Amino acid sequence: MSDVQHARERIAEALAPTPLLLDQTLSERLGRRVWLKVESFQHTGSFKARGALNWLRTASDEELAGGLGAVSAGNHALALAWAARRTGVPVTIVMPENASPFKVEGSRALGAEVILHGDINAAWALMHRLVEERGLTLVHPYDDPRIIAGQGTLGLESLEQAPDAQAILCPVGGGGLIGGIGVASSAWRPELSLIGVEPRGAASMAHAWSQGGPARLDGIASCAKSLAAAIVGEHTYPLSRRHVTELVAVDEDAIHRAMRHLLYQAKLVVEPGAAVGVAALLEGGATLPSHGDVVVVVTGGNLGGEELAEFL
Template structure:
């Protein structure tokens, strides 16, 4: 369904606009292990997350007929920002439906990029409304994760990691709908068949785990997690089989660990991250990664840093 060559082509397609993000050492966790822990800092990408990679690759491979109808998407926020930013450059209208619980920071940021944002229900309600809008308005749906052009764009993160960290032994990646981890996994497995790839989900939004259990995409009745960027209720028809084929293990982390990890990154590592970006750190703190890990560096993907000050205040310990 997707090859490393297609991911390389996506990288060439977007490289003039999107620069590689840095890999930084995580000294506190490294000192407690025999292996270095490194952070792939996608919070420093345009719009504050990895999402513009897929959005820009989609825009630059779209046909005129797809663009002329206007674009529609469902998003907790980061896909909205990434797609709106990519579409703005070519003057294409974008309509985004977000859950009512979406971050106001992300809502306002998406509107500032020129997109129409509609807040509606929970994530399942948002999808129902978007499907109606596609029918009524003729919009072209740009799926946040279950689209091979999107996945190929996100997979460029994997190419960069292996170039920046040739001694990587384990890649740890947050999982929402699965677009990022599957893109990374396809790229990494082709170039380094021996590398270990581990996905991390919140316990309250473990949609990929549910898919593995049910041997296909399985919709969660509800999603309950502070890691809103990982709040997909169902994974995709592309992301499930790709994940099953290329990812070695999935682990889940508790809400308490996500909170602790976010605070750790804010205070110890000095990175302004949103909770969904911190689940890899949470897995280390809770001891959820499978042992033994291969020799080599452990690389955690820090997916984004889009969070308002009100959200930050809610994460800080009360006096």
């Protein structure tokens, strides 16, 4: 918990708290207040700026000397490129070939070298080679204590902004965000239910739970590319087992319905991976406490016009 609190102190000057917005339609439907934590309003368009900036501000000169490397579907790439540009450190990112063009172009505009290569597993294999060949320092998108601590600052904010919350629904990819929120919520409000939501076609955390540890999925099939981690982390897995109350999976149709709800009812433009928590509520898939407010983490809003058109 002290790591999360120190991370908050480090990044506060550059990253202001994001709003908590009341979803009127969902609130009326569920008979309780449903709040949306809109990280789509954060720097670089997602929560990832929190962890990236905390990592950079705790990095040693030796770690920075050869430049940084990362694998990302896009949001970690944008965040790391933004944070590294503030200190003049070069960044190399490997993204899957099906990565969002909006995120690829945005990362390059921030100064990162972006290499498109294969699927997420092939992208990781290439990055490991580049770390050896170029002497890069790998900044893992989720399985790093400094990244997790930075993401945990979102949990602190949410608990302060919603003092009556009894449940938080959080999208799960590799588990860094829900791990950080779990540290904060267990320390500050241990009775709170922390519910992880995954796409059914990329349910890597549920797979890890069933296998007793991180285990790689053979393939990923979901429109929620920001949650397309093929394997969860050695750090994030035990944090999830310790702090997460329930895991819920939502299918592609549910994600599409949630996207339309956020666009037309909540008036928010977000990416598919950010909509899975709302999908779980619309589908009635999450086990909620009998009373109290609900917070849904809306993780990011980085998508281009062509991508958005698929959900209109």
